[in-house]
Amino acid sequence: MRALMFVGPGTLRFDDVDAPTIVQPTDALVRPIAATTCDLDHHVIGGKTPFSGFGPFPLGHECVGKVVEVGPDCAGVAVGDVVGVAWHIACGTCAECRRDHPARCLRHGDAQYGLPVNGHWGGTFSELIRVPFADYNLLKLPDTINPVHLASIGDNFALGWETVMPTVAGMAEPKIGVFGGTGSIGLYVADVAQHLAPGHAIYYDDDPVRMAVAQQLGIEVRDLRDGYDTDHDLSVDTTCDPAKLNQVLGSVRPEGYVNSVGIYFAPVEIPLLSLYVRGVHFHNGKGQARPAMTPILANVVNGKLHPEIVTSGVYPWEQIPEVLTSDNPGHKPIFTLDG
Ligand SMILES: [Zn+2]
Structure with missing residues (x-):
């Protein structure tokens, strides 16, 4: 089969590689219908991450x-099912998975598709992928929806x-x-925020393209260069910019939340005294994906979320x-x- 490889900064190519096979009875094999980039992939391709020197490796984790083949112990998925695939490789049954922390799976740790972390699991820009613990890591999609715009349901959209x-x-x-910035994640967050808090959600950015997309999502949009409110109960930082992160940290009410x-990738200076004085709950960490995929899908099916508005283009695989x-x-x- 062909697999898209990250060779080095700025260089991608398709290689002919061995197709994966069923290894464990709980595995499934999945042929992608549509795959897309995580916002992180653009930084990988641009050589801005610690993975620059690790190529070639198969890219893609959304x-x-x-489903084209299942192991004998798969009970929840069957050949022919159209599925969303979680970015992580998680067992679904260990103590961390049961706490809805599959990205901390005690059996597979940080393992994932598309980056050489804790083993090689292939990439979603390949013609076939092996999905361990398929009953857990896959989410069956109903035939009533077009799956293409759900290509991100196993990572960036779930983060929203x-x-x-x-x-x-x-x-x-x-x-x-x-607070937008990285690409798609802030827009998926904007979609969810507008759905959960209509009239009380604001999208801040300084990029006209993303701001126009946010406007289409129906959320109030403000130019970050004109300032920001400081009484949010929750602010979400998707800026990937240390100076903007400090603005986000200053945008919540006392005892408010910043996710x-x-x-x-580099150390960031944080005004901890200001956080101490106001009381700020700050979380920074990987997305857990799988637990969020189910409610995300339900809200797409009922028309409350609009991933098709976030899609910037649909292209052939080639x-x-x-x-x-x-x-x-x-x-x-999306490809x-x-x-
Ligand atoms: Zn686990």
């Missing part, structure tokens, strides 16, 4: 696909849900600030290297394998 919903659950009319998706190494790959390019 896709929806069709998990950086907002658990924090504001139980708050009456929460005021939510969303940050990172990723900051164009992956060309689009992703171009000057403007877009904030969320379809079988047309």
Whole structure:
């Protein structure tokens, strides 16, 4: 089969590699229908992460696909099912998975698709992927929806849900600030924030393209260069910019919450005294994906969330290297394998 490889900064190519096979009885094999970039992939391709020197390795950890083979112990998925695939490799049954922390799975640690972390698990820009513990890591999609715009449900789109919903659950009319920057994540967060707190959610950015997308999502949009409110109950940092992170940390009320998706590869100076004086709950960490995929899907099916608005373009599979190494790959390019 062909697999898209990250060779080095700015260089991607398709290689012929051995196709994966069923190894464990709980495995499934999935052929992608549509795959997309995580916002992190653009930094990987640009040589801005510690992975620059590790190529070639298969890239990609977001896709929806069709199940083409299952091991004998798969009970929840069957051949022919259209599924969303979680970015992580998690068992679903260890103590951390049971606490809804599959990214901390005690059996597979940090293992994932598309980056050489704790083993090689292939990439979602490949024609076939092996999914261990398929009953847990896959989410069956109904035939009533077009799967293409759900290509991100196993990572960035799921982050939209998990950086907002658990924090504001139980708050009456929460005021939510969303600070965009990395590409798609802030827009997915904006979609969820507008759905959960209509009239009380604000998207801040300084990029006209992303601001126009946010406007289409129906959320109030403000130019970050004009300032920001400081009384949000929750602010979500998707800026990936140390100076903006400090603005986000200053945008919440006393004892408010800041959830940050990172990723900051270099040390960042944080005004801890200011955080201490006001009381700020700050979280920065990997997305847990799988637990959020189920409610995300339910809210797409009922028309409350709009991932198709976040998609910046749909391209044929052949164009992956060309689009992703171009000057403007877009904030969320989606590639379809079988047309
Ligand atoms: Zn586990």
